[in-house]
Amino acid sequence: MIKYKKFIKLKHTDIQLKSKVIDNYLKKGPLPKDPARVFKQILYDLQVNGDAEKSMRAVADLYKARKDIELRCVDSSWEKLKNKDKDNITPYDAFIFAMSFGTKGRYMRQGPDLDLSGKDKIPCLFRGLGKTFDIHKCIENKIDYYYIDTGYFGNAKHKVYHRMHKNNMQALHLQKVPHPNDFEQDGKNRFYDLVPEGKSEGSYWAAENNRFQKGPIMFAPPSQKVMNFYGYDVEKYIEKIHFELRKYTDDKIIIRKKPGRRERVMGNSLTRQLLKNECRALVTYNSIAAVEALLVGVPVVSLGPNSVSVIAHGSLSDIYGRRLKLPSWKARVGLFIYLANCQFTESEMTSGFAWQKIQELQHYAKPVIPTDFTPIYKRKKFESNEPKDEYEKQYRDWNTVQ
Numbered sequence: 360m361i362k363y364k365k366f367i368k369l370k371h372t373d374i375q376l377k378s379k380v381i382d383n384y385l386k387k388g389p390l391p392k393d394p395a396r397v398f399k400q401i402l403y404d405l406q407v408n409g410d411a412e413k414s415m416r417a418v419a420d421l422y423k424a425r426k427d428i429e430l431r432c433v434d435s436s437w438e439k440l441k442n443k444d445k446d447n448i449t450p451y452d453a454f455i456f457a458m459s460f461g462t463k464g465r466y467m468r469q470g471p472d473l474d475l476s477g478k479d480k481i482p483c484l485f486r487g488l489g490k491t492f493d494i495h496k497c498i499e500n501k502i503d504y505y506y507i508d509t510g511y512f513g514n515a516k517h518k519v520y521h522r523m524h525k526n527n528m529q530a531l532h533l534q535k536v537p538h539p540n541d542f543e544q545d546g547k548n549r550f551y552d553l554v555p556e557g558k559s560e561g562s563y564w565a566a567e568n569n570r571f572q573k574g575p576i577m578f579a580p581p582s583q584k585v586m587n588f589y590g591y592d593v594e595k596y597i598e599k600i601h602f603e604l605r606k607y608t609d610d611k612i613i614i615r616k617k618p619g620r621r622e623r624v625m626g627n628s629l630t631r632q633l634l635k636n637e638c639r640a641l642v643t644y645n646s647i648a649a650v651e652a653l654l655v656g657v658p659v660v661s662l663g664p665n666s667v668s669v670i671a672h673g674s675l676s677d678i679y680g681r682r683l684k685l686p687s688w689k690a691r692v693g694l695f696i697y698l699a700n701c702q703f704t705e706s707e708m709t710s711g712f713a714w715q716k717i718q719e720l721q722h723y724a725k726p727v728i729p730t731d732f733t734p735i736y737k738r739k740k741f742e743s744n745e746p747k748d749e750y751e752k753q754y755r756d757w758n759t760v761q
Contacts, residue, residue, distance in 0.1 A: 411450035412440050415468070418451075422459065422466045430505070430714075431483045432459040433493065436469040454507050454521055457708035458484055469493060475500060486521075491588050495734035498726050505717070510702035511650050511666070512695075513553040515628075520553075520702040522647075523717055525724040528588075529645065529666040530701055532724035536669055536693040542700070550692075550699035554654065569685050570656030574637040575611035576604065576678065579629065579648045581663070582617055589663075590733055600642065600662070600675070607679035613638065617646070633657050640683050642675070650698065653691055658683040664727050670694055 416437075432455045440450055451466075459466040464484070467473060475483070475493060477500035485494055486507035497504040506528050510520030524530055539547065578600060583593045597614065604612055613636060618627055629648045633641065633655060641652040644663035649671060652659050659671040660678065670686040677683055685691075700720060703713035 412437065415440060415450050419467055419472075425463070425465055427463055428465045428481055430458065430462045430464040431473070431479075431481050432456070432462075432464045432466050433473060433483050433485055433490065434466065434468050435489065438470075440468070452486055453705055454486055454708060455484060457705045458507075458714070460709045461707075461711040462714045475502060477502065488584050488588055491735055494588075495736065498728065498732075499734050509647070511647055511698045512550065512702065519704055521704075521708075522698070522702040523708075523713060524701060525717060525721040526726045527664065527724060529647070529664065530698060530721075531664050531666070531668070531727040532721060533669045533694075533697070536690050537697055538689060539692045539696055541693070542696050546700050547696055550696045553699065554695070566656050567685070567688055568656075569639065569658055569683070571637045571639045572681070574639040575613050576608060577613045577615055577633060577636070577638045577641050578604065579615045579617070579641060579643045579646050581644045581646055585645065587735065589729060590731075590735070590738060596644075603675050604642065604678065607676055610639070617648075630655055639681075640678065642678075650695070653686070654695070656685060658685050664729075666698060667694065 434452045434455045456466060458464055469490070473483075473493065475496035480502055482503035482505060483493070483497055484505045484507065488508075494504055494506070496502075503526060505523060505525055507521050507523050508528065509518060510522045513520045522529070525532075578597075580593060580597050580600070586593045586596065601612060601614070613632075615629065615632060623629075629651050632638075633652060638657055640658050640660060641649065642660045642662065643649050643652075643665070644661075645665045647666070649659045649661055649665050649667040653667060653671075659667055660675060660683070661668045661671040661673060662675070665671070670690045672683060697720070700716060703716070707713045
């Protein structure tokens, strides 16, 4: 076999030789060193000297040779790749790509090759709500799926950690929270190292009592992109919740729509606003802002499918009479440690650690959906903050393919 260092230095003109070596990796076993680096080197070579779509199609073709597939790692469509900003030299989703190495996975793109009719039951992996259409197909046709998005902890300045969950966008399968001592020390440290008590901004997770007994209520509604998944209009939802809150409190209500990431990183974080205004409670739908609130000692009312629902309040009526209480230290820390073990770095996905951990903790997870749930492609009206015809086009394409 060709030596690894020499292999890496091969120019893009030697793509056929590289392809043969990688084809051997997919069929028989790993390369001597990091196969992910090899693939990325090929893609970089081709992207700089050739065509992004051509390079990705070459890689996707190589993956078709892989046997005993356990996961379909689904990147954005070929159409989206064609329209990709030419200045962006990464024509693939790094985390989807990483998981194709960390599992017996097949890297593929949205489109005709992705069979979600129910005939192919191999689980799928998606990242982001741009895959809503495909996720709904999986739910309807009882195909297991895994979902990747921004992690719960450790992303204050840069997105280093991404959460991963089976059949849901968050950890919704817990019937009870594990005790902190149920975890080995390495598992505990995945939380403790990222959020040390007393050292992170406003850290208060070891406390037993509410941080503020009086103060305003903060309402953090989801984005329209999130509400598209569940079929609701966010402005109508905000109006409804604000009206309901007024039945139970005369306190000031602060409505915080999610600002852009740059604004949050530059100082307008939810944590800072909670502490600055001395908010006594946070009301939200499925936002991981609920985790941030509990970290700083602010009770949460969770009205949607949320990781904290297992320990948080679930009714707006609990606002009345100041009945909101912070969950116990054991419950909060047990949940935090569990969630920290459901988020991973790119390298942990590439190595296989992420896949091993998810199978260990979430192998039994089933989809948790509202009783009135209707897949996006069966709704009479598509309401989105993205171009309307994007969903309509996927709908037409799916009917054509299937």
